[in-house]
Amino acid sequence: MAHITMLNLTVTPNVSVVRRAKLLPSRVNDSMPIPDFSKNDGLLPAIAQDAATGEVLMLAYMNAESFAETQRSGRAVYYSRSRQKLWRKGDDSGHTQHVKAIYVDCDADTILLKVEQVGAACHEGYRSCFFRQVQGSDVVVTAERLVEPGDVYGK
Numbered sequence: 001m002a003h004i005t006m007l008n009l010t011v012t013p014n015v016s017v018v019r020r021a022k023l024l025p026s027r028v029n030d031s032m033p034i035p036d037f038s039k040n041d042g043l044l045p046a047i048a049q050d051a052a053t054g055e056v057l058m059l060a061y062m063n064a065e066s067f068a069e070t071q072r073s074g075r076a077v078y079y080s081r082s083r084q085k086l087w088r089k090g091d092d093s094g095h096t097q098h099v100k101a102i103y104v105d106c107d108a109d110t111i112l113l114k115v116e117q118v119g120a121a122c123h124e125g126y127r128s129c130f131f132r133q134v135q136g137s138d139v140v141v142t143a144e145r146l147v148e149p150g151d152v153y154g155k
């Protein structure tokens with residue numbers, strides 16, 4: 001990132017440094033906030049993916065506040081639609097997510113977190129929420145449960 005790769009353009013290195021610094025969280029240009037929390041009533045889907053293996057771990061939602069805290073703290077913070085408040089992943093379970101990189105999609109309305117997952121991403125005790133595979137008319141559990149949910153959440 002420290003390397004300026006646009007030296008052959010007419011912009012000065014200083015300008016390109018500023019532009020790069022402004023990519024997140026504010027704007028690439030004046031017309032396109034990134035991510036664009038003006039969409040979807042301020043709640044954008046956020047996919048968490050294992051930074052090392054590429055495994056898709058879960059899908060949750062972020063508002064601007066949770067996104068800012070995620071950036072600031074380096075730990076995944078979502079917005080819980082059911083509880084209607086910030087959800088600091090792992091506060092109850094200890095199964096935190098350390099954020100290695102943040103991406104936004106082409107429309108700036110879907111977020112991708114590449115994370116280092118501690119324990120199970122899923123509240124059902126599986127590493128990934130996608131532990132069930134649809135096979136024709138059947139749904140088959142295709143992953144090992146890492147922890148019993150009752151042991152983690154004390155229910």
Ligand SMILES: [Zn+2]
Pocket residue numbers: 058121122123124128129
């Ligand atoms: Zn889950």
